[in-house]
Amino acid sequence: MSIIRARKLAFDYLKMDDEGKVENRSRAVDEIDLDVKEGDFVAILGHNGSGKSTLAKHINAILLPTEGTLYVDGKDTRDESKLWEIRQTAGMVFQNPDNQIIGTIVDEDVGFGPENMGVPSEEIWRRVESSLKAVGMWEYRDHSPNKLSGGQKQRVAIAGVVAMRPKCIVLDEPTAMLDPNGRREVIRTVCELNQREHVTVLLITHYMEEVIHADKVIVMDQGKIVMQGTPREVFSRVEELKSYRLDVPQATLVAHRLRQAGLNLPEGILSNEELAAELEKLRAAKH
Amino acid sequence: MAIRIEHLNYIYSVGTAFERHALKDVSLELPDGQFVGVIGHTGSGKSTLIQHLNGLLTATSGTVYFNDQNIYAEGFDKKLLRSKVGLVFQYPEYQLFETDVFTDVCFGPKNLGLSGEEAEARAYKALQQVGLKEKYYKMSPFELSGGQKRRAAIAGILAMEPDVLVLDEPTAGLDPKGRDDILDQVKQLHEERKITVVLVSHSMEDIARYVERIIVMNKGQVLYDDTPRQVFRHYRELEAVGLAAPQVTYLMHDLAEKGWDIATDAATVEETAQAILEYLK
Structure with missing residues (x-):
């Protein structure tokens, strides 16, 4: 079953004039159909302003569709009575860890979500422990979050979401500010x-x-989904990705250059390991 | 004509419980016209270091010389230094504050005491240098995209016509094309105006592509200071301090392990493809 199902989902940002009348509307998400299976790992790529963050904010009902529908685990996000269930189903992690951490001690911060949901306190501590262990931050449970590195803070933020036991986590550029x-x-x-x-x-x-x-x-561009597939399928279309202001992994780019220079390599190489193995085949064939 | 740093120490919150030794006995020289990369994990001291370059932070001990003049000496013109060494902070777009882009870029040169006309001429030139189209000049900074805002912010610094341009992670959060556009533009400025560029980045791939020298900071000290090829040879040591080599460097090591007789110090896609083609020729 699809945990996320969007049908003709569209969203317009409105610009109001001084009298509160709509002066300008710009479509950020443009009639998207999307199905995400439970347990899947889906990556969304797209240039700045392509609509990917706007789409992401629909998934836990921070934004509601202007047109079309979005179902999260079978619940329509426009159904206000289901709002809290939807937010519990889909948790969000944002770019800047400093904006997401509120507790003065790591374990209190992680416990904030479940506490807010009215989870009994014994259960809260069980969840804090399992979430911190899941992100590898258990040994920092009694530290102050502001003494942690960026990556550690972001993992605490993820633990805070995990502690609410969501079925789905949406991460909006969680690594953009990290080393x-x-x-x-x-x-x-x-x-x-x-x-x-x-x-x-x-x-x-x-x-x-x-x-x-x-x-x-x-891959999103101008509010629409313009490419989708496995990483191998998508990254084998190097030139098309470039036209959407995107890139490919370096191993893919090296393979692409080598193919252009006449080497007989398969398309869609994703990692150094794959490329090294293919190059090794070429070398063996020569000798 | 250069910046010279001698035995620089910087301690945050001296004498309090939060005292932290951020820079320890750092000595280095930035000759004119170099394109230098600074890398280091979060908290390694790189941002503290660059804030000394224009006197924004004052060393706890040690000296900074700008064109052989001690910037801590009495009577040294710090205001002039700040116009000569332009610092672009992380997420500089948060510092745009005027009602339109053009006025914002004029702010720096006006503050230097230039006439309105001169300031406008400089703003115009700077906006052209960063490749921002004229239709955006009279728009509110908030109406621009992420990449455009970043360009406007960089133009604000360029309008002061600095000899040294220091950029602290200028591409964080930008899409791949926006990232390449900004760095290509900086490179062009470097070549045309011969300005010194100091680029702080978390992207080893970007660093390898653009700079001629890398300074690696770790725990407030300079760990390596060499050409990209030389620095990325130490990829295991770099990993130990929270960094990495560009992805292609690992590919070369994979191949060498498989018995390829190939130099492992390629740091860019072009160098790597070239080395592989030559080997298989």
Whole structure:
């Protein structure tokens, strides 16, 4: 069953004049159909202003569709009586970890969500423990969040969402402000949540290497979905991606250059390991 | 004509419980016209270091020389220094504050005491240098896209015609094309106006592509200071301090491990493709 089902989903940002009349409307999401299966890892790519964050904010009903419908786990996001259930089903993690952490101690911060939901306190602490362990931050439970590195803070923010036991997590450029190590930590955590806990993941990013493990990649442009498929299918279309202001992983780009220079390599190489193995075949064939 | 740093120490919140030694005995020189990259994990001291370059932070001990003049000496013109060493902070678009883009870019040169006409001429030139189209000049900064705002903010610094341009993660949060556009523009400025560029970045791939020298900061000290190829040879040490080499460097190491007789220090896509083609020739 689809945990996220969008049908002709559209959203307009409105610009009001001084009298509160609509002066200008700009369509950010344009009649999107989208199905995400429970347990999938879906990556959303697109240039700045392509509509991906606007789409993401619909999934936990921060924004409501101007036209069309969006069902999250079978619930229409426009049904106000289901709002809290929807927000519990789909948690969000944003770009800047400093804007998402409110507690003075790591474990209190992670417990804030479930406490707010009225979870009994014994259960809160069980959830705090399991969520912090899931993101590898249990040993920092009694630290102050502002002494942590960017990657650690972001993992605490993810634990805070995990503690609410969502079926789905939407991450909007969670690594944009992090150093290489922080980026690795966060992506590893997200992959593990998806594989071990079977949480559905929607990851928005500008780093192409982060999406090669996704089940599905969606490319957005001008509010529409313009490409979708497995990472291999999408990244084999190098020139098309460039036309959408995007990129491909470096290994894919090297393979693309080598193909252009006449080497017989398959399309859609995603990682260094794959490329090295293919090159090794070429070398063996020569000798 | 250069910036020279000698035995620089900087301690945050001296004498309090929050005391932190952010820079420890840092000495280095930035000669004119170089394109230098600064890398280091969060908290390694790189932002603290660059804020010393225009005197925004004052060293706890040690000296900074700008064109052989001690910037801490009495009577040294700090205002002039700040116009000569332009600092573009992270997310500079948050610092746009005027009612339209053009007025915002004029603010810097006007503050230097230039006449309105001169300031406008400089603003116009700077906006052209960052490749922002004229139709945006009279728009509110808030109506621009992320990449455009970032360009406007950089133009605000360029309008002061600095000799040294320091950019703290200028591409964070931008899409790949926006990232390439901004860095290409900076490179062009570097080549045409011969200005020194100091680029702080978390993207090893970007650093490898643009800079001629990399300074690696770790725990407030300079760990490496060399060409990209030399620095990325230490990829295991870089990983140990929270950094990495560009992805292609790992590919070359994979191949070498499989027995390819190939130099492993390629740091860009072009260098890598070239090395592989030559080997398979």
